[in-house]
Amino acid sequence: VHLLESEPIDARRVLPLDLGEGLVLSATTERDAPDAYAVVDAERDRLREWLPWVDATTSLAVERDFLIGIEQANAAGMGLHATIRQDGEFCGFVGLRIDHMHRSAEVGYWLSGRYVGRGVMLRAVAAVFDAGFTTLGLHRMELLAAVGNARSRAIAERLGMTLEGVRREAEELATGFVDLAMYAVLVQDWPGRAAVVTRSEQTGL
Numbered sequence: 581v582h583l584l585e586s587e588p589i590d591a592r593r594v595l596p597l598d599l600g601e602g603l604v605l606s607a608t609t610e611r612d613a614p615d616a617y618a619v620v621d622a623e624r625d626r627l628r629e630w631l632p633w634v635d636a637t638t639s640l641a642v643e644r645d646f647l648i649g650i651e652q653a654n655a656a657g658m659g660l661h662a663t664i665r666q667d668g669e670f671c672g673f674v675g676l677r678i679d680h681m682h683r684s685a686e687v688g689y690w691l692s693g694r695y696v697g698r699g700v701m702l703r704a705v706a707a708v709f710d711a712g713f714t715t716l717g718l719h720r721m722e723l724l725a726a727v728g729n730a731r732s733r734a735i736a737e738r739l740g741m742t743l744e745g746v747r748r749e750a751e752e753l754a755t756g757f758v759d760l761a762m763y764a765v766l767v768q769d770w771p772g773r774a775a776v777v778t779r780s781e782q783t784g785l
């Protein structure tokens with residue numbers, strides 16, 4: 581069962597998702613701005629390597645304005661954007677940008693360096709794909725990562741996504757234009773991972 585194009589999904593009906601062991605995805609709001617900005621500001625050198633917006637994020641106000649747009653995208657059914665917290669502590673973001681016309685979505689994400697290397701993002705991406713394929717009735721999930729971004733590409737590969745091609749010089753990073761590896765998975769190829777993800781009403785986030 582999935583909701584039709586004529587019934588835009590409010591991401592707040594899909595979230596929060598409790599992934600167990602203290603890991604929770606909740607609908608992103610502007611109230612996340614102080615936590616997010618603190619990480620961006622402290623980790624600029626690390627994040628700048630693969631994210632194009634780091635240098636433009638010059639203040640808490642800029643971060644808040646960005647998150648207001650994200651909150652509106654969630655409310656309008658154009659996105660499924662979640663804030664990742666471990667035991668209540670901010671880890672990063674994961675989100676789907678949804679193309680309802682073709683029932684496809686593109687995932688994006690980043691993590692604080694404190695939480696890299698623990699499988700947090702792998703579980704977070706698997707959970708939003710599950711929600712996308714089941715509750716949102718999506719057909720295709722895409723993941724684009726710079727060819728040199730081994731950590732990000734490892735997520736696509738661990739999830740069994742197919743490398744469909746390379747978009748040449750499709751992203752401008754601080755170091756210049758980079759090629760993007762394009763991965764995708766179709767609903768019929770997505771193993772039923774939904775069982776490991778339980779919807780949590782109790783968290784109230």
Ligand SMILES: CC(C)(COP(=O)(O)OP(=O)(O)OC[C@H]1O[C@@H](n2cnc3c(N)ncnc32)[C@H](O)[C@@H]1OP(=O)(O)O)[C@@H](O)C(=O)NCCC(=O)NCCS
Nearest residue numbers: 630689690691696697698699700701702724725731732735
């Ligand atoms: C891309 C990014 C989110 C990847 O984070 P990550 O923590 O490496 O990703 P995962 O959640 O898949 O974790 C995998 C790592 O956790 C380890 N791990 C520990 N427990 C694990 C578990 N239960 N399951 C899976 N992996 C586990 C894996 O061994 C792996 O570490 P390794 O690469 O040193 O072997 C992170 O590097 C990041 O934020 N980068 C900067 C921003 C960015 O590049 N964004 C994406 C742009 S396309």
